[in-house]
Amino acid sequence: MSDLPKERSIDLTRTLDAPRALVWKVWTDPVHVKRWWGPHGFTNPICEWDARKGGKILIHMKGMGFENPMTGEFLEVEDQARLVFTSTALDTAHNPLLKAHTVVTFSEKDGKTVVNVKQTGTAIAAIAPQMLAGMEMGWSQTLDRMVDDVKASA
Numbered sequence: 001m002s003d004l005p006k007e008r009s010i011d012l013t014r015t016l017d018a019p020r021a022l023v024w025k026v027w028t029d030p031v032h033v034k035r036w037w038g039p040h041g042f043t044n045p046i047c048e049w050d051a052r053k054g055g056k057i058l059i060h061m062k063g064m065g066f067e068n069p070m071t072g073e074f075l076e077v078e079d080q081a082r083l084v085f086t087s088t089a090l091d092t093a094h095n096p097l098l099k100a101h102t103v104v105t106f107s108e109k110d111g112k113t114v115v116n117v118k119q120t121g122t123a124i125a126a127i128a129p130q131m132l133a134g135m136e137m138g139w140s141q142t143l144d145r146m147v148d149d150v151k152a153s154a
Contacts, residue, residue: 008132009120014143016113018150020106023113024080026150027051027104036149038063039141053077057087067092081106088124089131098128117143 016023026032034047042063050056057072072087082105089098102119117139123129 005129005132006123007120008135009118010136010139011116011118012136012139012143013114013116014147015109016115016147016150018113018154020080020108020113022153023115023150024106026146026153027083027106027115028077032149032153033059036145037061037142038068038145039138040145042068050074051077051083057085069094089128091125095125097125098123098131115143115146 026036028049028051030047030049033049034044037044037047037059038061042061044059044061046058046060046069048056048058051074053074053076055074055077057070057074059070061068061070069090069092070087071090072085074083074085076082076084082103084101084103087100087102088096089100091097098121100119100121102117104118105114105116107114107116119135119139121128121132121135123132
C-alpha cells in the first residue's frame, strides 16, 4: 500500500440547468447538504453546515457499514460565487485521518450554472492513502447527488 498517494488533488465540474441562486442554496443550506453530501448509498444523520466565514462544519456520513465523521471550517464565502473550506475526516474515536482544502466556484454560462470543485487532500493516518484513492469517485458521486437535489428543488 506504500505506492498509494499521500496527497491528491481533484478538479470536477458540473453544469446545471438551474439558476445560480438555487444551486447556491443547495450548497449553503444544511437541509439540502444533508440530502446530497457523500457518495451513493450514504446518509448524513448529523449535518451542521454554517456557510459563513468562520462557520463550522460537522457531518457524520453513514454508509457501507461505516460512520465517517468530518469536521471543518469555512475560510471564504462569497455570495453565489465561491466557497472555500477546510475539512478533516475522522475515525470513530475522532482521530484525524485526512485533511482537505476545498474551493467551490459558481458561475453562469449560457443561462446555466457551472459548479467547479477543486480539492486537495493530504493523508494523516495510515488508512488515508486508500481514502485518497477513492476521492475522485466519491466526489463525482456526491456531485451527481447534488445535481439531483437541485433538480428536485427546482
